[in-house]
Amino acid sequence: MVHRVTLIPGDGIGPEVTDAARLVGEATGVSIDWQVVDAGERAIAATGSPLPDGVLESVRKNRVALKGPITTPIGSGFRSVNVALRQQLDLYASVRPARAIAGEGTRYPETDLIVVREATEGLYSGVEHWVDRDHTGAESVAIVTRKASDRIIRFAFELARREHRHHVTAVHKANIMKTTGGLFQTAFREMAPRYPEILADERLIDNMCMQLAKKPEEYDVLVTTNLFGDILSDLCAGLAGGLGVAPGALYGDELAVFEPVHGSAPKYAGQDKADPVAEILCLELMLRHLGEKEAADRVFRAVWETIAEKKVVTYDLALPGYTLTPVAPSSCSAMAKEIARKVPLVDPHAPLPRPHGAAHAGDPHLEA
Numbered sequence: 357m358v359h360r361v362t363l364i365p366g367d368g369i370g371p372e373v374t375d376a377a378r379l380v381g382e383a384t385g386v387s388i389d390w391q392v393v394d395a396g397e398r399a400i401a402a403t404g405s406p407l408p409d410g411v412l413e414s415v416r417k418n419r420v421a422l423k424g425p426i427t428t429p430i431g432s433g434f435r436s437v438n439v440a441l442r443q444q445l446d447l448y449a450s451v452r453p454a455r456a457i458a459g460e461g462t463r464y465p466e467t468d469l470i471v472v473r474e475a476t477e478g479l480y481s482g483v484e485h486w487v488d489r490d491h492t493g494a495e496s497v498a499i500v501t502r503k504a505s506d507r508i509i510r511f512a513f514e515l516a517r518r519e520h521r522h523h524v525t526a527v528h529k530a531n532i533m534k535t536t537g538g539l540f541q542t543a544f545r546e547m548a549p550r551y552p553e554i555l556a557d558e559r560l561i562d563n564m565c566m567q568l569a570k571k572p573e574e575y576d577v578l579v580t581t582n583l584f585g586d587i588l589s590d591l592c593a594g595l596a597g598g599l600g601v602a603p604g605a606l607y608g609d610e611l612a613v614f615e616p617v618h619g620s621a622p623k624y625a626g627q628d629k630a631d632p633v634a635e636i637l638c639l640e641l642m643l644r645h646l647g648e649k650e651a652a653d654r655v656f657r658a659v660w661e662t663i664a665e666k667k668v669v670t671y672d673l674a675l676p677g678y679t680l681t682p683v684a685p686s687s688c689s690a691m692a693k694e695i696a697r698k699v700p701l702v703d704p705h706a707p708l709p710r711p712h713g714a715a716h717a718g719d720p721h722l723e724a
């Protein structure tokens with residue numbers, strides 16, 4: 357069977373890391389017919405629009421897309437293409453697993469969290485304005501609806517049930533934002549009793565950040581509104597080893613778009629230096645979504661073994677300051693080739709190996 361998938365390479369390091377993911381995809385033997393479309397800076401140069409209609413049409417038609425990061429100008433310029441894509445395709449659930457791969461590069465090798473973020477409204481609604489002509493004040497409107505809150509909270513509980521997770525935590529700030537936060541809190545409290553086998557609790561966003569920095573192993577699935585989810589998923593990516601290894605997925609009722617947590621890292625663009633793992637793990641999530649479980653397991657395994665072996669890894673997994681056991685860094689393409697080489701060779705059922713030179717006592721992933 358051939359899977360038809362939209363590929364959006366994106367900006368900055370996007371083309372390099374999506375090339376890496378394609379290479380690993382080929383190594384799985386799964387037939388993927390990539391339909392490449394441009395959004396972001398390349399699309400502006402070609403069409404004048406950062407999000408041409410053809411991009412949305414392609415994702416709607418294929419129902420699945422793999423995407424690289426897209427640059428958003430800060431303060432002025434076009435609105436975020438990423439936000440527009442989520443809103444126009446109604447990709448309401450942003451799911452970001454934070455798994456400490458091989459325990460490398462993290463103080464929290466036991467981290468295994470999933471952040472489920474509402475992706476269509478909240479403070480990302482785009483309703484912002486100056487309050488006066490002199491621009492001495494500004495307002496931003498957070499839109500929170502019962503419909504969107506119910507569906508993201510249901511999504512988080514269903515995901516927990518499907519993936520045999522036992523604990524869902526709602527994160528909000530209902531003590532201060534009494535209407536928007538309060539609505540989300542009420543929706544959570546009314547949904548939780550439908551899932552009696554899952555422990556449901558709540559944390560205020562500030563306390564949640566402190567708890568995650570102190571004892572992330574006590575949490576499992578976190579469900580929250582758009583801005584808090586954005587911040588928490590970077591925090592969790594940091595706990596699990598950094599942005600270079602943090603994948604993400606966006607789901608609507610019919611469509612799915614897979615994109616890394618990281619941005620376009622313009623300072624590394626064109627240098628073949630960026631870590632390809634986040635985008636490769638997006639490919640893994642995509643293969644799982646397409647029902648290609650064996651191929652997905654192989655990709656995860658090949659990534660894990662490459663990082664644990666630590667011979668061919670990019671700077672963020674290699675250099676002092678990022679790791680306790682520095683090695684010479686490899687390029688993005690070399691790491692991708694190494695992962696692709698391993699894909700057909702790995703045994704997806706064998707115990708996961710420990711990283712060389714690093715004894716991470718108590719890591720439940722590390723069985724060897």
Ligand code: NAD
Pocket residue numbers: 369373424425426427428429438599600615616617618619620621622623624629630631632634672
């Ligand atoms: P960033 O994620 O691009 O970079 C943050 C830091 O992480 C930088 O030091 C960067 O070099 C490093 N980094 C990121 N990805 C890496 C990788 N794969 N390997 C190694 N190091 C990596 O965040 P930023 O600098 O805040 O944003 C840059 C641009 O990306 C902005 O225009 C922003 O709007 C955009 N962005 C897009 C998305 C998306 O497309 N979904 C997400 C976040 C940011």
